[in-house]
Amino acid sequence: MTARILDGRAIAAGLRARLAERVAALPFRPGLRVVRVGEDPASGVYVRNKDKAAREAGFDSSTIHLPADTTEAALLATIAVLNADPAVDGILVQLPLPPQIRVEAAIAAVDPAKDVDGFHPLNAGRLAAGQPGLVPCTPRGVMHILAEAGVALAGARAVVLGRSQIVGRPMAQLLLAADCTVTIAHSRTRDLPAECRRAEILVAAVGRPAMVRGDWIAPGAVVVDVGINRGADGRLVGDVAFAEALPVAGAITPVPGGVGPMTIACLLENTLDAAIARRGAA
Numbered sequence: 001m002t003a004r005i006l007d008g009r010a011i012a013a014g015l016r017a018r019l020a021e022r023v024a025a026l027p028f029r030p031g032l033r034v035v036r037v038g039e040d041p042a043s044g045v046y047v048r049n050k051d052k053a054a055r056e057a058g059f060d061s062s063t064i065h066l067p068a069d070t071t072e073a074a075l076l077a078t079i080a081v082l083n084a085d086p087a088v089d090g091i092l093v094q095l096p097l098p099p100q101i102r103v104e105a106a107i108a109a110v111d112p113a114k115d116v117d118g119f120h121p122l123n124a125g126r127l128a129a130g131q132p133g134l135v136p137c138t139p140r141g142v143m144h145i146l147a148e149a150g151v152a153l154a155g156a157r158a159v160v161l162g163r164s165q166i167v168g169r170p171m172a173q174l175l176l177a178a179d180c181t182v183t184i185a186h187s188r189t190r191d192l193p194a195e196c197r198r199a200e201i202l203v204a205a206v207g208r209p210a211m212v213r214g215d216w217i218a219p220g221a222v223v224v225d226v227g228i229n230r231g232a233d234g235r236l237v238g239d240v241a242f243a244e245a246l247p248v249a250g251a252i253t254p255v256p257g258g259v260g261p262m263t264i265a266c267l268l269e270n271t272l273d274a275a276i277a278r279r280g281a282a
Ligand code: NDP
Pocket: 138, 161, 162, 163, 164, 165, 166, 167, 168, 185, 186, 187, 188, 192, 205, 206, 207, 208, 226, 227, 228, 229, 259, 260, 261, 263
């Protein structure tokens, strides 16, 4: 058996097209502002890609690029202006931030109603409490992939490898909300391979190249590889040993071309949701 490849590029393109249609039907253009501080080169690429995808889908998108020596107070003042701007529906502070700025302070400064990254403690709390709110983009993208793949979630044993605020925890919450039986594994988990082998749905978000081996995977399991790691040869590799997983898994997301493209599409989806919630247009 060879696993079905879950094509995140195609799923993301479909989602972006549906969002563009919904945006075109609105009496206003949803506004997205990305705040970038400093010159982190990877951030530069991400921010450009976000801006391009947003504009192509009809959003009013722009980037505010602040110098690397920006103080925390100056960044918070910029965020406050965006919070107060009625044309702005979504605010994203691109991470990483320079060391003089506390990430938690920047995240907490964003109006929760405009927090399209879903990182604000209020939105994280809402998710944990099972209440509606803005949800982090990458886990939201994984849920789209599982839905498009027709994976039955209710009652399924799901294992999430990783417990970060950005991926692992919200991922586990979303799977729980979809009635999976969820295990969260991490660096202190005893016998990780055995935990993973119990999974009917395995989501890997650890940031360790090819850590999940073929014999960690139950035959027929759905494997979602969130990891984006740079291999020794410079190529992108996931957290799952893809070639080993392929003959065992029932379905698997590739890296690149799996979860990655979904993250930006879901940023746009969050921005549209935030715009409709704020402005009351359906
Ligand atoms: P973090 O470093 O914040 O979290 C990694 C998690 O993995 C932690 O919970 C850590 O456990 C756990 N972990 C690390 N090493 C091991 C190990 N050897 N065994 C078991 N668990 C381990 O990473 P992120 O969650 O931010 O990102 C994870 C991966 O996903 C990265 O490769 C990142 O690049 C990628 N990513 C991809 C995105 C996309 O768009 N596709 C978006 C965001 C991230 P502990 O808590 O115990 O330390």
